[in-house]
Amino acid sequence: MSKSNQGVLIFALGGVGEIGKNMYVIQSDEDIVVIDAGLKFPEEEMLGIDMVIPDITYLEENREKVRGIIITHGHEDHIGGLSFFLKHLNVPVYATKLTLGLIEAKLKEAGILNETKRVLINSDSEITLGQMRATFFRVNHSIPDCVGVCLETPEGYIVHTGDFKFDQTPINNQYADIAKMAEIGDRGVLALLSDSTNAERPGFTGSERSVGAAIKDVFSKAPGRIVVSTFASNVHRIQQVVDAAVEFNRKITIIGRSMVNVVQISKDLGYLHAPDGIFLEPDEINKLPAEQVVILSTGSQGETMSALTRMARSAHRKMDILPGDTVIIAATPIPGNEKFVSRTVDQLYRIGADVIYGSSVHVSGHGSQEELRLMLNLMKPKYFIPIHGEYRMLRMHGILAEQVGVPAENIFLLDNGDTVEITGGKARYGPKVHSGNVLIDGLGVGDVGNIVLRDRKLLSQDGILVVVVTLSKQNGTILSGPDIISRGFVYVRESEELLDEANRLVTQTLTKCMEENVNEWSSLKNSVKDALGRYLYEQTRRRPMILPIIMEV
Amino acid sequence: MSKSNQGVLIFALGGVGEIGKNMYVIQSDEDIVVIDAGLKFPEEEMLGIDMVIPDITYLEENREKVRGIIITHGHEDHIGGLSFFLKHLNVPVYATKLTLGLIEAKLKEAGILNETKRVLINSDSEITLGQMRATFFRVNHSIPDCVGVCLETPEGYIVHTGDFKFDQTPINNQYADIAKMAEIGDRGVLALLSDSTNAERPGFTGSERSVGAAIKDVFSKAPGRIVVSTFASNVHRIQQVVDAAVEFNRKITIIGRSMVNVVQISKDLGYLHAPDGIFLEPDEINKLPAEQVVILSTGSQGETMSALTRMARSAHRKMDILPGDTVIIAATPIPGNEKFVSRTVDQLYRIGADVIYGSSVHVSGHGSQEELRLMLNLMKPKYFIPIHGEYRMLRMHGILAEQVGVPAENIFLLDNGDTVEITGGKARYGPKVHSGNVLIDGLGVGDVGNIVLRDRKLLSQDGILVVVVTLSKQNGTILSGPDIISRGFVYVRESEELLDEANRLVTQTLTKCMEENVNEWSSLKNSVKDALGRYLYEQTRRRPMILPIIMEV
Known part of the structure; x- marks a missing residue:
């Protein structure tokens, strides 16, 4: 060296x-x-x-x-x-x-x-x-x-x-x-x-093998189908599910794109050992009696669009969770996902499935x-x-x-x-x-940064009001509008009075500006924004984004 | 009966x-x-x-x-x-x-x-x-x-x-x-x-008294100021903080409106027993040596605007957390708040405070x-x-x-x-x-419901594009615009080309509609929405809300 x-x-x-x-x-x-x-x-x-x-x-x-x-x-x-x-x-x-x-x-x-x-x-x-x-x-x-x-x-x-x-x-x-x-x-x-x-x-962190033992224990008792949800990349754990399926004479179907991919790659490269014919397509496995079925799926984090969550909501194209199924969630929630996982567990219980989750089936x-x-x-x-x-x-x-x-x-x-x-x-x-x-x-x-995120945050909290007015180039009178269009702010039908009053306020503000010969657009826009913002906050304690659009023809 | x-x-x-x-x-x-x-x-x-x-x-x-x-x-x-x-x-x-x-x-x-x-x-x-x-x-x-x-x-x-x-x-x-x-x-x-x-x-759930013992243990060792953050309503726990302060000769100041309220009400009604003069205003307590100070605060859930979080960010008007402070977070995170609490803990450690949190100081x-x-x-x-x-x-x-x-x-x-x-x-x-x-x-x-929430969700994901055009009442030609204003979508400066092309597309779509004598407004708007939506999704894989506004003068 x-x-x-x-x-x-x-x-x-x-x-x-x-x-x-x-x-x-x-x-x-x-x-x-x-x-x-x-x-x-x-x-x-x-x-x-x-x-x-x-x-x-x-x-x-x-x-x-x-x-x-x-x-x-x-x-x-x-x-x-x-x-x-x-x-x-x-x-x-x-x-x-x-x-x-x-x-x-x-x-x-x-x-x-x-x-x-x-x-x-x-x-x-x-x-x-x-x-x-x-x-x-x-x-x-x-x-x-x-x-x-x-x-x-x-x-x-x-x-x-x-x-x-x-x-x-x-x-x-x-x-x-x-x-x-x-x-x-x-x-x-x-x-x-x-x-x-x-x-x-x-x-010390427990051995992956202890999860295998817990999985086998569930397999030995489950009366119907078994659903195992885990991280797609945990090939060791998937191996143990395969081993348990072999031991208890069950076939496996895989639900969830990333799980299908990882299983394919790890089988091809020799990291996952599975007997021929153990993996079946969803429609094939549905022909087997419940006690011969394992469904291996993604979704252990309760992600809204994941396989397990969709199956639990009966929103998956190929597979449902049924009463009598035993679902193993072999993962712990990543910080921030706790509530999503809990929701999925609730949903599974409501269907009538049994659910095994928590530290016994994860290390x-x-x-x-x-x-x-x-x-x-x-x-x-x-x-x-x-x-x-x-x-x-x-x-x-x-x-x-x-x-x-x-x-x-x-x-x-x-x-x-x-x-x-x-x-x-x-x-x-x-x-x-x-x-x-x-x-x-x-x-x-990299085309989204702090300003864009700040706008999204504002929009998500109280929505947006777009105020459109067309002014005359000649004399600055209002030719059309003001029209106020809101999204994510209030139910329009329930708030007609509020929006009518807002409309009057914009007209009044613009007219006053004209009288005072304020005709820089940025000043006009700011006046509308300020007056409307103040009024809406007084009335609703909300601060929607206000986007004044002034056109001249 | x-x-x-x-x-x-x-x-x-x-x-x-x-x-x-x-x-x-x-x-x-x-x-x-x-x-x-x-x-x-x-x-x-x-x-x-x-x-x-x-x-x-x-x-x-x-x-x-x-x-x-x-x-x-x-x-x-x-x-x-x-x-x-x-x-x-x-x-x-x-x-x-x-x-x-x-x-x-x-x-x-x-x-x-x-x-x-x-x-x-x-x-x-x-x-x-x-x-x-x-x-x-x-x-x-x-x-x-x-x-x-x-x-x-x-x-x-x-x-x-x-x-x-x-x-x-x-x-x-x-x-x-x-x-x-x-x-x-x-x-x-x-x-x-x-x-x-x-x-x-x-x-069995542990006794509240076990938390008191843990708090006293921290008080007996802390070299400088002690900050205790807990639920404002946990009067028993606040009582134990008061008792510890008395035993270790410290004074207490209260930071956080709800904590001030609850302490006042429970003192007045005889639920909190505290010797006269133990509670001091923040500016008074700042005159005492560190080892005589207790700061009792809200914010045990890491809420962005709470007292503890603001003190940790040095964004509180009256009080900061200082190196050498010992912070007790005497609460566990409510499901969904785990990440916020972790962030606050990180922030406190970065300042150089010692932080005691978790099951030893909460039941x-x-x-x-x-x-x-x-x-x-x-x-x-x-x-x-x-x-x-x-x-x-x-x-x-x-x-x-x-x-x-x-x-x-x-x-x-x-x-x-x-x-x-x-x-x-x-x-x-x-x-x-x-x-x-x-x-x-x-x-x-009750004036916000599913539609408003759905709009807020959409707005929060990809923002909004407002497209404004003024048409002539006489012949339907474009008098002004199309102007495209976006919020929460992309950095405009980095995306000029995209927005220019979007602009051309709107003009083209409208012109085509006019030629085909489509002049119902809802059809015009839908055509603009569809064409623009498709183009933007192709280019960005995003689906901003698109709000076409067509004015006629």
Whole structure:
């Protein structure tokens, strides 16, 4: 390993101070290596936004240095921003087999599959990225084929754990490479970037296998059809559903596009083992007796348009939930989705289905405090940068690091864009780099920002009133209108008096302006807006958006 | 007790299949007794709505029978709809002292204090309501002075528990009247209506006193100022904060209007015991050393405009959170508020405050499964109607009732408006009565409904485009426009091309209509809407609301 005093910069363009849109960057004088390119689901106040991805302006400005992007695993918060990234920075993508399978489906959809250089890696790979060299170690998580990254930089080894837990009884015997991690630690780790998602949770996270046992228990007792809803990407869990179906002589049908896709890809790539003929189309499975049926579906988050929710509302084209069905919701709600999941559970009970949900049929994919301490003890890093979590999680992860002996001054809590600069083995906060949210709404990328969102918020609260008047070019008299059209404000039929009075007020305001020779349009419009706004607020305590439109002919 | 075959009807106008807007009705041939008149906070899809209260059309149609309304306790989900109710049905209100104090503040605000007949009751009162007679029993809950109701009807005793738990070490020695409940049960209960909020939670709910111990523990260690945020109405918890402040020689200032109100009312009525001079104004307390300061505030739900959230954002007029402060959030998030609370916690940590939150500093006010079973065993009801809860909670409460011996066919799971009819001691489902949500938006009551909400939803997703054209009356040519104004759709500066093309498209569509002699306005407008909608969806995958306005001069 070449040691020098060039210095290394470590920062996140997404993933710290938030859950989602993970993107971490390690930069030496000559080279930039990017790890992950995820998306985030919009916050409540991002009305109408479909998803959020990292702003990569900084990388575009330094494009000649970017040697490649390493993807640690195939979850949306790690690959969901990759197409956008690659459209702007056509660099090689390094990923394991299943991850690459999932990525390729995305690149195909985005129409950039062929022009993208994809490099298949496994946990034994060594890749060269300019002056830097990356090796990998296998970790456990809620999707197969996850790796952590050990990056040899001019300053020393920098380790990025990826998302991880330590599962002592993993599905498909995908054991975590503990020995390799220990070896890396013994060689000396300059800085560790480690997953903080469950830093607030004491103890150890349960093994995925415990969910399999709970699922089998339900299968052994369910009198009729069984519906299992889980994250499409949780191939281990899907494997356990398949195993249970085999054991209890049931066939499986899959409902929900993402589930169909993931099952197909993981079967093709050898990550899901299922006997021939176990998967049936919905109309075929409907011919079987109830006790031979499993319905595997998306919708574990109670999303309005998801398969489970639509089946529960009898609004799915191909499948209904029926009285006597047993529904397993094998997932916990992502923060913010609690109410949607509860609603779905209520709906299922109302139909007369039995519902199994909660901690017995789900374990997290992220390690709890003991596992985070174990990782720290294996890696024995000089510097520690907790990543992948809200601020309180990063903070708690920092406390855990202190507890296992990392000095407080060697722990760096970052916001997106904050940098840690390591020169000559010494780390300190460096200059901030540009970072931010790119909002995606439909096909639009970045054409919706704060002003548009503020308008949507206003519109959503009290609606809009459009006031249209046509004035004469000659003498400024009102030729037509004022017409007031409202949407999302009040029931027009119930509020005729209010709107009539509003109309009179606009006429009066305009007439007064004319008399006073106010004829700048912006002044006219503001006068109408102010007078009408004041009146409506007095009468209704609402502040609809008011859009005066004055035409001249 | 007079027995007859007249029959009794039991139903909810709010509170079943939902959390909030509680209103239960017991009706004999001659008389109607109403229990509680609460509000509910709006669901996510009720954009811009401030609150939701029960539709009381049925009671208005039977107004000559309504003998009075009994309020079990002073929480918003039991009194928040009372002013609206009384404006439409001026009947006597029966409530205990603290409850009445809180109600009177509301009635005063609504300007109906003087014309409302208020009757003070305590747990020993007996009141006559037409042919019916009500007695009461004290229960524990997260606000003092709560009662359950035992109503003697022509058919027998009907018991409504109110919100309750069994606290074996209550604050202010407000013990639940277990002996009285047992006595009622021994007399024979025809039907029990019981609080289902925690029916899914095993075991016993902890005592409020355990929170006091946790608070004192924090007080004993906190190096600087202490901020305690909790529900304003939790007078017991506020009492324990006062006690801790006395013990550790701190003074208290109160931030947040509802907290100021409740503290004033409960002090005045003797429910809160505090030494003179312990409460200081914010500017006085700021003169004290940090270790003598307690800030008692609202905002435990992370609500954007609440005291705690504003202090955390340094956006409060009178008080900031400072590094070194210890913040206790003595409440758990109400479902749907989890993310807001997490954000506030993050914000507080970023400031450098220490934050104590979660189950150590909060207990629920509602009994868990063992307490629900205990209530059932005390009352030994012939018929059981679980109330106050989402469907899954009612269902689970029904299962608990079966477990303690109520026959399944004697358990009634109701939706709002469903009735249980008891005649000659036999219960069955009766005719449905009218029920519903009344939405309150600003001063408007009931003037916002599905169409307005649907418009707000549309507006919030993709915004609006207003298209204005002035046509000539003579020959239909375009005199002015088309002008396109958008709000909440795209950044106009970044989308000039799109909007220019949209403009051309409108002109073209209108011209074509004119050529084809289409001159009905609705057809013109629809043509513009369709053409523009299609074009914008193709280009952006968004569906903004399109409002064509055609003027003729």
